[in-house]
Amino acid sequence: MKRFLATLLVVSASVGYSVNALATPLLITGEVLEAKDVEGYTYLLLKTAKGEVWTAVGKAPVQKGAMVTVEDAEQMDNFESKTLKKTFPKIYFGSLAKTKLTAAEEAAQVASAHAAAPKTAVAGTIKVAKATGTGAQTVAELVTKSASLKDKPVLVRAQVVKFNAGIMGKNWVHLRDGSGAAANNSDDVLATSQELFKVGDVVLLKGLLRTNVNLGSGYTYQVLIEDAKLQK
Numbered sequence: 001m002k003r004f005l006a007t008l009l010v011v012s013a014s015v016g017y018s019v020n021a022l023a024t025p026l027l028i029t030g031e032v033l034e035a036k037d038v039e040g041y042t043y044l045l046l047k048t049a050k051g052e053v054w055t056a057v058g059k060a061p062v063q064k065g066a067m068v069t070v071e072d073a074e075q076m077d078n079f080e081s082k083t084l085k086k087t088f089p090k091i092y093f094g095s096l097a098k099t100k101l102t103a104a105e106e107a108a109q110v111a112s113a114h115a116a117a118p119k120t121a122v123a124g125t126i127k128v129a130k131a132t133g134t135g136a137q138t139v140a141e142l143v144t145k146s147a148s149l150k151d152k153p154v155l156v157r158a159q160v161v162k163f164n165a166g167i168m169g170k171n172w173v174h175l176r177d178g179s180g181a182a183a184n185n186s187d188d189v190l191a192t193s194q195e196l197f198k199v200g201d202v203v204l205l206k207g208l209l210r211t212n213v214n215l216g217s218g219y220t221y222q223v224l225i226e227d228a229k230l231q232k
Contacts, residue, residue, distance in 0.1 A: 026073040026074075026075075026092065026094075027069060027070070027071050027073070027097075028046060028048060028053060028055060028069065028070045028073050028092060028094070029046075029048065029067070029068070029069040029070075030046030030047050030048035030049075030053065030067070030068070031046065031047040031065065031066070031067055032044055032045070032046060032062055032063065032064050032065060032066045032067075032068060033045045033046065033047050033052065033064065034064065035062045035063070035064060036084060037059060038059075038081070038083040038084065039059075039083070039198065040058070040059055040196050041056050041057065041058065041059055042056070042057055042058070042059050042060050042062055042096075043055070043056050043081070043084065043091075044056070044057065044062060044068065044070070046068070046070070053090075053092065054088050054090070054091040054092070055070045055073060055091065055092045055093070055094060056091060056092070056093045056094075057070055057093075057094060057095060057096040058095065058096065058165070058166070058196070059165050059166075059196055060096050060165050060166035061164065061165060061166060061167070062096070068096060068097070069096075069097040070092060070094040070095065070096060070097065071094055071095050071096075071097045072094045072095055073092035073093065073094030074092065074093055074094065075090060075091075075092055076088075076090075076091050076092070076093060077089065077090055079091050096166065098169060125178065126159050126161075126176050126177065126178045127177075127178040128157055128158055128159055128176075128177040128178060128202055129157065130157065130177070131155045131156055131157040131204055133155055134153075134155065135152065135153050135154045135155040135206070136154075136155045136156070136157075137149070137154050137155065137156055138156070138177055138179040138180075139156060139158055139175060139176055139177045139179050139180055139186070139187065139188065139189045140179035140180030140181075140186045140187065141179070142154060142156060142189050142209060142223055142225070143180060143184075143185065143186040143189065143222065143223050144180075144186055146209065146211050146222065146223045147211070149209045150209060150210070150211045151208060151209065151210065152208070152209055153206060153207070153208055153209075154206070154207065154208070154209045154225065155204070155205070155206045155231065156175065156177070156189070156204075156205055156225070157177065157202065157203070157204045157205075158175035158176055158177040158189070158202070158203065158205075159175065159176055159177065159200065159201070159202050159203075160173055160174070160175060160197045160198065160199050160200060160201045160202075160203060161174050161175065161176050161188070161199060162174035162199065163197045163198065163199055165196065170192040170193070170194070171192065171193050171194060171195065171196065171197070172190065172191075172192060172193075173190070173191050173192075173193060173197050173228070174188055174189070174190055174191075175188070175189050175190075175191060175203075175205070175225075176188050176189075185222070189223055189224075189225060190221055190223070190224050190225070191205060191207060191224070191225035191226075191228040192207075192224065192225070192226055192227060192228065193205070193207070193227065193228040193229065194227075195228070195229065195230050203230060204230065204231040204232075205225065205228040205229065205230060205231065206228065206229055206231050207225040207226050207227050207228035207229065208225070208226045208227065209223065209224075209225055209226075210223075210224045210225075210226050211223060211224075
């Protein structure tokens with residue numbers, strides 16, 4: 001967020017909006033009246049004790065009617081979103097504070113993140129070249145060689161076929177590269193990350209391979225890439 005705000009400070013003079021750099025970061029709590037997703041961010045119109053306030057946070061699955069808190073919120077004036085084709089006279093950029101979920105809410109989020117990606121998630125046949133370098137594996141190899149790769153760093157190049165953000169403090173991404181088969185579940189691998197992705201992205205990720213991971217709510221995964229990070 002600080003890097004993002006710094007970038008906005010650099011360009012604000014040329015596009016007409018400005019950051020209120022002298023203001024103390026705020027904590028804003030309210031009911032979600034509107035939620036608009038764009039690449040990398042979610043815009044939230046909140047009903048607060050002091051009236052309606054627009055905020056923006058890292059992309060997150062937020063439902064209308066939910067009570068949320070935006071922390072470390074910094075005010076920005078006359079901010080124009082070209083994606084939304086809207087200028088905000090005042091908006092606050094911050095981070096969505098973690099909230100304690102009920103068991104039912106957590107189970108619903110887990111189910112959404114870990115349900116198998118639909119076959120139609122990405123149009124066309126997926127065929128991604130295998131990564132090169134230390135620890136490089138195909139999706140199928142991550143599954144079929146998981147016993148020998150357990151707790152080791154792995155590298156995989158694959159296409160994003162499903163993405164869920166902000167569940168249990170992590171982002172969840174399903175990856176396929178065209179290897180493996182659906183019959184033995186070797187054509188798809190799940191990774192956790194703090195990175196943001198879009199369905200259809202071809203990414204190079206590095207993380208630790210975990211096996212037989214129990215995520216709770218009845219979900220156990222034979223293979224999971226933990227804390228995956230984008231590589232150049």
